Structure formats: C-alpha cells, structure tokens
Amino acid sequence: MIKLNQLWNNVLIEVQSKVTTLTYDVYISNLEPVGVYNDTLILLAQSPALKRIVNEHHKELLKQATSTVFPTITEVKIVLEAELKDIDKLEKEVDIPVSKENFFEDIEQSSFVENYTFDNFIVGKSNQHAAAVCKAVAEVPGGKYNPLFIHSGVGLGKTHLLHAIGNYVKKNHPEMKTIYTTSEKFTNELIEAVRSGTKDPDATKKFRNKYRSVDLLMIDDIQFLANTEVTLEEFFHTFNDLYMANKQIVICSDRPPKEINIEERLRTRFAMGVISSINPPDFETRIAILQKKAINFHAQVSMDVLKIIADRCKTNVREMEGLLNRIISQAMLVGGDYNDMSVVYQALDDYGDDQQEILSIEKIVDATCEYFRVSKEAMVGKKKNKGIAYPRQIAMYLARELLTVPLESIGEYFGGRHHTTIMYARDIISDQIKTNSNTASQVKDIKDKILKR
Ligand code: ADP
Numbered sequence: 001m002i003k004l005n006q007l008w009n010n011v012l013i014e015v016q017s018k019v020t021t022l023t024y025d026v027y028i029s030n031l032e033p034v035g036v037y038n039d040t041l042i043l044l045a046q047s048p049a050l051k052r053i054v055n056e057h058h059k060e061l062l063k064q065a066t067s068t069v070f071p072t073i074t075e076v077k078i079v080l081e082a083e084l085k086d087i088d089k090l091e092k093e094v095d096i097p098v099s100k101e102n103f104f105e106d107i108e109q110s111s112f113v114e115n116y117t118f119d120n121f122i123v124g125k126s127n128q129h130a131a132a133v134c135k136a137v138a139e140v141p142g143g144k145y146n147p148l149f150i151h152s153g154v155g156l157g158k159t160h161l162l163h164a165i166g167n168y169v170k171k172n173h174p175e176m177k178t179i180y181t182t183s184e185k186f187t188n189e190l191i192e193a194v195r196s197g198t199k200d201p202d203a204t205k206k207f208r209n210k211y212r213s214v215d216l217l218m219i220d221d222i223q224f225l226a227n228t229e230v231t232l233e234e235f236f237h238t239f240n241d242l243y244m245a246n247k248q249i250v251i252c253s254d255r256p257p258k259e260i261n262i263e264e265r266l267r268t269r270f271a272m273g274v275i276s277s278i279n280p281p282d283f284e285t286r287i288a289i290l291q292k293k294a295i296n297f298h299a300q301v302s303m304d305v306l307k308i309i310a311d312r313c314k315t316n317v318r319e320m321e322g323l324l325n326r327i328i329s330q331a332m333l334v335g336g337d338y339n340d341m342s343v344v345y346q347a348l349d350d351y352g353d354d355q356q357e358i359l360s361i362e363k364i365v366d367a368t369c370e371y372f373r374v375s376k377e378a379m380v381g382k383k384k385n386k387g388i389a390y391p392r393q394i395a396m397y398l399a400r401e402l403l404t405v406p407l408e409s410i411g412e413y414f415g416g417r418h419h420t421t422i423m424y425a426r427d428i429i430s431d432q433i434k435t436n437s438n439t440a441s442q443v444k445d446i447k448d449k450i451l452k453r
C-alpha cells in the first residue's frame, strides 16, 4: 500500500524534471491530491482559474507523469472543493504497483526540461561567453571545448544551459547518448550500487557501463560530489575514460575549480579544457529575461511590474522568476489582475515574510543530515561517536549562527542538551573553520544549501 502523499510526491518528482520552475511553483505545486477513484487520481485546485489553466495546459503532462510512475493510474481529474462531495469513496491509500523502483532505469538517456533551450536563454554581457561555448559544445560534442567547466553563483543559468545542450543534442544528434546528472545523484547511485553489490554482483558494473558509455556527460553542482574515496575514485576513472575517448564532459559548479575542495588530480582535470563563468545580468538583460519568462507563461505583464522585479533582484535570476511567479499566483488567488500595483505590492510583502520563515532549526538539521548522510534520530540522539558528533556540532554551530533563537531552545531541540554544549559546539567549529579548510568548506556547502544560494 502506498499513501496518497507518497504517490503525489513521486508524481511531482517526475513532473518537476519536465516543466519550468515557474509552471511548477505557480500551478503544479498548488494542486493537492485528494484521492484515487478507480483509475483516476483526483487533484484539488484552490481556484477556478487554477483548474482551468491546469486543464488547458498541463493535464496531459500530469497524466503521463502519473502513469509513468504508477501504470495503473491512467487518468487525472482536477476538481474544486465544491465538486468533491460528488465523488464518493475516495481512496487515501492505494495498493498499486510502482514502476520506478530501480536506479538504473533511465540508463539510456536523460530527459530535459523542454523550456530550457538556447532560444529561451537571454544572452547579455554577463553570460555571452558561457552561452557561446555551450552552443559550440552542443554543435560539436567532444570537439574543441572539452572538458567544459562553467561556474557562477546560484540562479544564473548553469542548469538551464546544461539542459539547453541536452535538448539541442537530442534533436540534432539523436544517435548520441547523453546523460545529465547532479553530483549528488551520481554519488547516491554509486552508493546504492556498492550496497546492492552483495545481492547483485553486476550492480557496480551496470553503474560503470551507464556512465562510461556516454557521448556526452553533464554533471551539475560538482561541488557536492561526496568527498569519499570510493566516489572520487569512480568519478576520476569515469572522467578519464570519457576524456580519452574524446567524449564530451560538461561540469557546473558554484565556484571555480581552484576553489573546490577536492583532490588535486581532479581539480587539474576540471581545469584542463575551457572554463567559463557567468556573472549577474545587468538591468536590461534582467528585463529581457523577465519578458521572455512572462511570454512563455502566456502572461502579459506590464513593463512597470517587470521593472519593479528587476530592481528588487539583482544577483539571482531564479529569485527574479520566483517574484514574478508570486505576483501571478497572488493575482490568481485574489482573482485580481497581476498588473494591478496593489496586488504586486501584496505579493512582494509576503515574499519578504517567507524569506524569514524559511529558516528554522528543522531546516538546518535536515540539510546537515543530508550532507553527512546521517539520520535525524542519530542527530538529536545520545550517541557520541565521531561519525555523529561532528555533524551534530556543525548543525549546532549553524543553528547558533543563522537563527536568533536562544541557546536553550537549540539545546532543547538536540535531545534536551545543556546550553553550554551548544556554546562549546559553536566555539569548536568556528575554530576549526579558521584552521581546517575541509571544515570551512563543509560548513559553507551546508549553509549555501540552507540559504539556497
Ligand atoms: P543555476 O543552475 O546557475 O543555479 P538555473 O539554470 O537553475 O541556475 O537558473 C535559474 C532560473 O533562471 C531558471 O529558471 C533559468 O531558466 C533562469 N535563467 C537564468 N539565466 C537566464 C537567462 N539568461 N535567460 C533566461 N532564463 C534564465
């Protein structure tokens, strides 16, 4: 049996890789699963506008995504609150076969976000070099620009460009095998393969075959590649095999190779080909990006509104998109017009509040657990071995640094520890940050994740 929320989460993961953030945040994530009725998944929309738009533009995709993950569910129905009573016997737990259970299923090809193309990528001074080399790589993979390394702050278009390469190659060189992955996914798959090695001796072989037989390998957010011997070793050999065979490698990161905390032999390899960086876009480029987003979204947003958004977000395009989507959502919620300034300001106000709310001790602990791959129970539990004590101290340090809650409350959260324990953790980690570059970069990585930078 699978719970409805679990089912929906799986569908969301599937959908997320196929739509833009804007569509996902404004429409898809605002649907709520209410049950399964025969072979139909019923989703609740909060407003008639949302129901209409999803029915018109996104229903096919939802249907496909649902049946990909759960083959027995072949229909999706969007309903309003008032229509719920007409449907009797909604099932909240469903006993259905799940099709996606193994990691190696997508072995052949990655799929790419349809909208992340070169055509939809606005080029300005800040990104023209990166856009040009990506285009060149897409035209001739394994040519002059290999490996290609792109770095920039968060939300400046790296992932978009990787998908653009993917979309282009898929269309123009359909015979090529192309994989896009994140360093986290790479790490997780490897761990999974090694772990299942006892049951399935071929697991690591399959993993190797998957990555070493591609024509184009794109790895996103390489700074999160686990700093463990197994992962580094595997990645090193994958890299070498592909490189020696003139296969294209594209790597993205939030910092240049020389600042990545990784063994030297890998760092040198990253820097072997072309390195390109993306800077925050200037005002004109920001406006052009917003115009493009609005058009793709079938929304006629006025220049006044676009200027307000472009003024507000200067260093992160994703944030700019987030604001645009807030304004459109807000208008939909109150049944108003997104060019109406009172709607716009209301949306901007809420935006500020949310940023505050985002940070909680929970979030810090979750991010730290994920980073070190330890469980939350262990984190707030009593064990004191080094494997858990160190991540715990880092989480305590971050809680102290990022939140304004009293030491006592942090202590309370970590299984009722005394406030001096929190102070001790804070002191010890802040000392280590100064003396140990490994700790410094771990703390930075986790912090970046928490603050989504
Ligand atoms: P990064 O991977 O660098 O963190 P993303 O590629 O995820 O950033 O970009 C964040 C969002 O901003 C995406 O929705 C992307 O389409 C958009 N974006 C960034 N730069 C541009 C651009 N030059 N033109 C159009 N959209 C852009």
Ligand code: MG
Pocket: 155, 158, 159, 160, 220
């Ligand atoms: Mg990215």
